[in-house]
Amino acid sequence: MPGLLRGIARTAAVAGTATAVHGRIQRRQDAKFAQRDAETAAKRDEAYAEQTAPPPAPVAAAPVAPPPSATSDRLDQLKTLGELKQSGVLTDAEFEAQKAKILAG
Template identity: 40%
Template sequence: MLGRMGRPGLIGLAARTAVVAGTATAVSGGIASHQANKANQAAEAQAWEAQQQQAAMNAAAAQAVAAQQAAAPAPQATAGGGSDLMAQLNQLAQLHAQGILSDEEFAAGKAKLLA
């Protein structure tokens, strides 16, 4: 018995449609997965760059504070004593408020002045 010639039957058409639909779904799923991976890699790269920039800014701020502290003369004890200390504490507070000093750096500077 020979196969049917001409147009495919209903079952053959349904099978062909299923194969085409399955292939299209697999291809689009692969493309979506590839695009999601690329987006994740770009986001990770951007986060890493931001982290490196923040670290560089923190290092520059720490160097600026160290240079400022090294350039500033040692506080002298005076009979009045309080106004110079208050000025230095206010300066530390301003640097902390501007974000130049971290909480830990501010606490260390304050402890050094009050010691």
């Protein structure tokens, strides 16, 4: 009978030690996973805040001078063309051809 009690006592000591070690490992893992979950939640919240933040106000660009109008360019070209015709440099046919090009462009 003393051998049986000694065996039971040894089994109880081993089981108690195993339970204590297991409990300590479990607590360490729980703490590690809790820290990892907190970091993941913080990153997720930060990403969500970036996505839902209103876009920054657009920066006003310097005003751009409007390009010269095509109409005024055409008028100037037609005036020059008319002056060339009046001075005799262009014939009527040449005048009409150049005028058609200006008005088509």
